[in-house]
Amino acid sequence: MTADGDTSKIRLAGVTRSFDGLRALDAVDIQLEPRQSLVLIGGSGSGKSLLLKCILGLIAPDAGSIEVDGVETVGMPESQRMEWMRRFGVLFQRQGLFDSLTVWENVSFRLLQKSGTSRHDAREIAIEKLKQVGLPADTADLSPAELSGGMQKRTGLARAIATDPEILFLDEPTAGLDPIMSNIISDLINDRVDDLGASAISIVSDLAVVRRIADTVVMLHEGRVVWSGTVAELDETDNAYVRQFVSQSIEGPIRMPALAG
Numbered sequence: 001m002t003a004d005g006d007t008s009k010i011r012l013a014g015v016t017r018s019f020d021g022l023r024a025l026d027a028v029d030i031q032l033e034p035r036q037s038l039v040l041i042g043g044s045g046s047g048k049s050l051l052l053k054c055i056l057g058l059i060a061p062d063a064g065s066i067e068v069d070g071v072e073t074v075g076m077p078e079s080q081r082m083e084w085m086r087r088f089g090v091l092f093q094r095q096g097l098f099d100s101l102t103v104w105e106n107v108s109f110r111l112l113q114k115s116g117t118s119r120h121d122a123r124e125i126a127i128e129k130l131k132q133v134g135l136p137a138d139t140a141d142l143s144p145a146e147l148s149g150g151m152q153k154r155t156g157l158a159r160a161i162a163t164d165p166e167i168l169f170l171d172e173p174t175a176g177l178d179p180i181m182s183n184i185i186s187d188l189i190n191d192r193v194d195d196l197g198a199s200a201i202s203i204v205s206d207l208a209v210v211r212r213i214a215d216t217v218v219m220l221h222e223g224r225v226v227w228s229g230t231v232a233e234l235d236e237t238d239n240a241y242v243r244q245f246v247s248q249s250i251e252g253p254i255r256m257p258a259l260a261g
Contacts, residue, residue, distance in 0.1 A: 007069055007070040008031045008032060008033055008034075008067070008070075009032045009033060009034050009036070009068065009069060009166075009167060009199040010030070010031070010032040010055060010066070010067065010068055010167070010199070010201070011030075011031050011032075011065070011066075011067045012028055012029060012030040012031070012051075012055070012064065012065070012066050012067075013029055013064055013065045013067075014027045014028070014029065014063060014064035014065065015027070015028040015029075015051070015054060015061045015063070015064035015065070015066060016028070016061060016062050016063040016064050017050065017054060017059065017061045017062050017223075018062055023222075023223050024047050024050055024223050025047050025050060025051060025054065025061065025223045026222070026223040026224045027064070027224070028047075028051060028064070028220075028223070028224070028225055029225065030051075030218055030225065030228075032167075032199050032201055033199070034197070034199055035193055035194075035197050035198070035199060036193070036199050036200075036215045036216060037189065037190070037193045037199075037200045037202065037213050037214055037215045037216075038199075038200065038201050038202070038214070038215065038216045038217075038218060039201075039202050039203075039204050039210050039213065039214035039216070039217050039218070039231075040052075040201065040202070040203045040204070040218050040219075040220060041203075041204065041205070041210060041217060041218070041219050041220075041245060042219050042220035042221055042245070043221065043245070043254050046220040046221050046222065046223065047220050047222070047223040048171075048203045048220055049093065049171055049203060050223075051220070052169050052171060052201065052203065054066065055068075055073075055169070055201070056085065056088065056090065056169065057073060057076065057081050057085070060074065060075075061074060068084070068087075068167075086110070086163070087165055087166050087167060088165055088167050088168070088169060089159075089160035089161055089162070089163065089165035089167070089168045089169070089198075090160055090168075090169045090170075091156050091157050091159075091160040091168075091169070091170045091171060091173055092156070092171050093171040093172050093175070093203075096156070097144040097152060097155060097156060097159075098144070099143065099144055099145060101143075101144075102140065102141055102142065102143060103126075103130070103135075103139050103140050103141070103142050103143070103144065103147070103155055104122075104123050104126040104127065104130070104140035104141065105126075106144065106155060106159055107125075107126035107129055107130060107140075107155060107158045107159045107162050108122035108123065108125060108126040108159075108162055109159060109162075110159075110162065110163055111125060111126075111162060111163060123140065125162060126140060126158070126162065127140050129158040129159075129161055129162050130154075130155070130158050132158065132161070132188055133154040133155075133157050133158045133184075133185065133188065134154060134181060134184055134185075135151060135154055135155065135158070139151070139155075149176050150176050150177050150178075150181065153173075153174075153175065153176055153177060154177075154181075154185070157170070157173055157185060157188075161188075161192060164196060164198075165198065166197070166198055166199065167198065167199050167200070167201075168189070168192060168198055168199070168200040168201070168202075169200075169201050169202075170189065170200060170201070170202040170203070171202075171203045172203055172204065172205065173185055173189065173202060173204070173209075174186065174204070174206060174209050175205070175206075179208075182206065182208070182209055183212065186209050186212040186213050187212075189202070189213050190212070190213055200213075202214075207246060210231065210234070211231055211234070214231040214234075215230065215231065216228065216229070216230060216231070217229060217230070217231055217233075217234050219239075219241055219242055219245065221241050221253070221254060226239070226241045226242075227239045227241055227242050234246065240252055240253050241253055241254060
């Protein structure tokens, strides 16, 4: 529960997942509050993307609870889950654009699945969302193959926000973008949270972006939460994992397999 008695948007308790006997997620506890931007940080292979997939129901945890607005989603019937996911906007790290569809059809894909939304209206909405991520209207009729990597990233984000979802899941939303566009995208995420009342969980490696969009930061290492706090506390904590991540040092408790002694 939040301080004012409202139910958390998302609550994870003891979420665990193993592959081939190795724990990729180890009793993870996380809470996302309404109108909050939570950022996951950690080294490669720490379990960040897997955690998002568990929340989305793409991978079932072996144990633990995942509640959204107080409703348990682990074990939820597939038909109910598909309806539930209409509330989410998702940007995967590799965008997942459909090559057979135009850019605007990709952006408005979920709108076109809803009864009562015409192709004309869906296209207009898509063009507006493309503009919000810094892409001109004439991008709408291109195919994904005609876009640069950065443009594909922004198209994926435009699709994630097309239905004005109440919860956003963003996997490296600014990766591959120049610093100016990264700031534009960061401010767009803030607008979703501050002005539209959305909640967001983002995976971010760029510390400048972390500091720009995060209310709360959670650090994972080897599938465990090793630190959580406010973005202000990120630069003040003496936690060894955070200190190594922030300083980008090769010395510390985070060891790459090739460097492990």
